[in-house]
Amino acid sequence: MNQAREPNTTLLEQLRGLLGERFTTSSGVREHHGKDESYHPYAPPDAVAFPNSTDEVRELVDICRRHRTPMIPFGAGTSLEGHVLAVRGGVCVDLSQMNRIVQVREADLDATVQAGVTRKQLNEHIRHSGLMFPIDPGADATLGGMASTRASGTNAVRYGTMRENVLSLTVVMADGRVIKTSRRSRKSAAGYDLTRLFVGAEGTLGIITEVTVRLYAIPEAVSAAVCSFSDIGNAVSTVIQTLQSGIPIARSEALCATTMRALNAYNKTRYREQPTLFLEFHGSHSSVEEQARLVQEIAREHGGMDFEWATRAEDRTRLWNARHQAYFACLQLRSGTRSVSTDVCVPISRLAECIVETSRDIGKASMPIPLFGHVGDGNFHCVILVRPGNEEDLAEAKTFNERLVDRALDMEGTCTGEHGIGLGKIGSLQKELGEAVELMRDIKRAFDPENLMNPGKVVVMQDLGSWS
């Protein structure tokens, strides 16, 4: 008997008492909060709360805990593995109203924001300071959501992922304690690294309410380029050699011919419909020039065509918007489609091999499967286009992904570079880390003994949660 699916009146009354109109059980709002960008079936929560402060989250957690009701934090709903689905009912904690930029400290190159602030909002806010927040997963995700999934994106080669760029978090724990994970200094050896423990925990260990992140000086010079190749292997080899030479490239994305075709159709652009690299260089004018020259030489050795440059800011924006729309553009290749997104990441020495083998597998599939990704990190995505409700498509997609995950694991890689485990990769995580997953369960049990924080995600806790 799932208590949360038949919500307890006292619980609802208490939450309504706390939040007033910022608490709802309306079916429209619940529906909206029962899905993300993934293929996983809808699972709406029983109610949705919109707290606007850490204190309110703490009170909400206290109420839910007393009623043993699951809590599912929700940012922008752009996750790709079903992270926000209320698979065991409960209250969705939508943090989008916690969208205040608490403090920007230009001299320290950092900023503290509430968890509902999005990356674009932060960058807009600091635009005139000469600073930027570089982590860029494509979607305009919230910083809390990005921290929770250990997000990265196109800039990670140079600037790292959320793992490297979160300095400190405020977290409300399952028992209502409010924890600050760290001070604000650049480095610290003060005890266990709680910050890194909550980064990537997908809301299963507590609810992140504030995030302090690193900022960077906007580089003096930025230059982007597009370069086509006859085959994807050569494109990837160009990036690998660039990295191995220690050239500090900022972004290096590879897109397959199918993706380029989708991009052209979606954006009315005229890129060559061949395997392509999107590259970006950051630095001083002379260092950008030098990096670009060196990479161009490497590309030429691998049969790359001439670079098409985007040096003006608006051209670069157009280029990266096109890249960020790759996912949505690909969805249009087959109308009315949904997608299963893969996310493996392998050591760079195995990347070309992994992509070439995967391309062969794509050749045998019954549906279009565009491939693109952050090859500078060894991370790439296949967007497997499945017809909604078509069980055969979904089965084929899942088998394709399983083969891909197995291939990546055989190459000492991971099943997920940046999307996270959520609902979709729990089995893969077990395959990947084996006994280490038991330590994750130990931590979950220690922090959330009743399994109320986003239950059913990352690790399955069969021993916890009497409501399940």
Add this chain to the structure above:
Amino acid sequence: MNQAREPNTTLLEQLRGLLGERFTTSSGVREHHGKDESYHPYAPPDAVAFPNSTDEVRELVDICRRHRTPMIPFGAGTSLEGHVLAVRGGVCVDLSQMNRIVQVREADLDATVQAGVTRKQLNEHIRHSGLMFPIDPGADATLGGMASTRASGTNAVRYGTMRENVLSLTVVMADGRVIKTSRRSRKSAAGYDLTRLFVGAEGTLGIITEVTVRLYAIPEAVSAAVCSFSDIGNAVSTVIQTLQSGIPIARSEALCATTMRALNAYNKTRYREQPTLFLEFHGSHSSVEEQARLVQEIAREHGGMDFEWATRAEDRTRLWNARHQAYFACLQLRSGTRSVSTDVCVPISRLAECIVETSRDIGKASMPIPLFGHVGDGNFHCVILVRPGNEEDLAEAKTFNERLVDRALDMEGTCTGEHGIGLGKIGSLQKELGEAVELMRDIKRAFDPENLMNPGKVVVMQDLGSWS
């Protein structure tokens, strides 16, 4: 009654059976393993084991656990907060014989080593590959020890600390399980970040037996320089402005006039005995030239004298050796002395203020207190020279350090940038993170319910360990 202090015969027999001559209770060896570089009083273990494989460590852990005997991992013994002292008796697990470089993967820019490999050994091994391991805490520490204390050092501004540079760990847990914390890909979003949890855990959660670290291409050009200032505030301000301008400086160390005097006396050098910056630039020839020019301009604005350059490799080696000997040189300022090393780290905007206030405090002290450190990270050390056995000196040193920690905490900094908590900063950790320390205890309890792994360090577990 402390069982471990009167070792159980069966325990000794079993360990001798496992390790033969690589297990000893000789007082000389025990003495050597009962101290580190810190001021903390000797606390020798009851026995010392020298395992040479992960399997042997696992068997050793199984035996010790059956006898409820504490286990203290030991690397090079260069820690600075009493991390290796056997304050509750038990078996010291000296990993120095686990000094095999398991694999260097040049194409992936990574290497896997046994925990007893030192940073110099690794760098010597890869010297001809064009790669380097940049993390450099001064001492020739073991990689296992460096991971355990979340070490950093002079190169952290550019390359990060052990937090950013460990890709994966093999850890033997208190219950004998052998865990691999992560795959080898550059990034991953696969579950909780166990790697970062063991980095900095100081051996209290398990024994690290293998470490996979990132390597970097040796830069095409390296250039180092020394620059003197009339006061330390201006030296620090030069570094801060450099960082805020986004200049990718590799090393930026500040040393006070007292430290410079100690260095000259110790190394027979003729540096100006004034506040000084040691700087290093990495990159292509032109980018190094450009960085150096920009930093020189900034230094000049802050009253810096001309740069003295060290462009030849041997001159740079001499310069950084001098810097690394600062600690030992300072010890010679007062003969037969021991030291209390401080280690605060603050946001860079507060660094100049923190150092200037601390310098004022130094002026009032009864003993010499040289100050130097990794100012590019906001981290600096005071070496408080105390006469051994002199309680007044030690009391004064501790009070000085407490004032310094409080000053750093008031500035949103940390009590330890890189030395760790060990025995000496347990109270400071509580001040710094408050309730968050309770989460660390939860983790400790979950991973090591009998408190056998390096007990008494980082967090005090009064509820655990019946032998204490």
